[in-house]
Amino acid sequence: MKKILLLVICVFSLNMFGQDTTNNWSNDYKTVLETAKSQNKAIVFYFIDADNSEKDRLIQSELFGSQEFKSLASKVVLLKVYSLETSGLSEAQRAYSKRLIGHYNPQNKFPASVTVDANEMVIATLNEDINTAGITTYLTVLKSGL
Numbered sequence: 001m002k003k004i005l006l007l008v009i010c011v012f013s014l015n016m017f018g019q020d021t022t023n024n025w026s027n028d029y030k031t032v033l034e035t036a037k038s039q040n041k042a043i044v045f046y047f048i049d050a051d052n053s054e055k056d057r058l059i060q061s062e063l064f065g066s067q068e069f070k071s072l073a074s075k076v077v078l079l080k081v082y083s084l085e086t087s088g089l090s091e092a093q094r095a096y097s098k099r100l101i102g103h104y105n106p107q108n109k110f111p112a113s114v115t116v117d118a119n120e121m122v123i124a125t126l127n128e129d130i131n132t133a134g135i136t137t138y139l140t141v142l143k144s145g146l
Helices: 002-018 029-039 054-064 067-071 091-104 132-145
Strands: 042-048 076-082 112-116 122-126
Touching (some): 054 132, 112 132, 122 132
Parallel strands (some): 042 076
Antiparallel strands (some): 112 122
16 A cells, blocks of 8 residues: 555656746736846747637647747746636736737737737737647747847
8 A cells, every 4th residue: 555655756756857947937027128138038838718729739749848948948937827717817917918918919819828028029920829839939039139
C-alpha cells in the first residue's frame, strides 16, 4: 500500500513539475504598465472571453506554449484582458478591460493577442488569422520587434 501511495505521489509530482510556469499572467493593467516601463519590456495583451474555443486552445498551445514564445518571456510582461461579458470582474478590471479593448482590440475579437512596446506602440497583432500560419507570422513579427 505504501508503494502505491509513493508511486501516486511521484506521478503527481512529475506532472506538477512538467507544467509550464514561465508564463506568469497578470490581470492588473496598472502594475503591468509600471513593470513594462521600469524594465523597458513589451506588454503582451491576451484578450480572452469566457468561451474555451478551439481558437483559444490553439493560441494556448501553439503560441504561448511554444518554445519560441517561452524564449521571449524575459522580454515581455503578460496581461490577460477579459471580455466585458466575463462574470466576476471587479469594477476596476471592467473599466480597464473596456479601455484596453477599445484601444487595442477595437474589432472586439476574442481570443486575440496584441503586443506593444514599453511606450505602448503596437509591435504585433493576432486577431484575424488565428491558425498555425497566423501564429507563426505573429511570432516572427514579435521576435523582430523585441
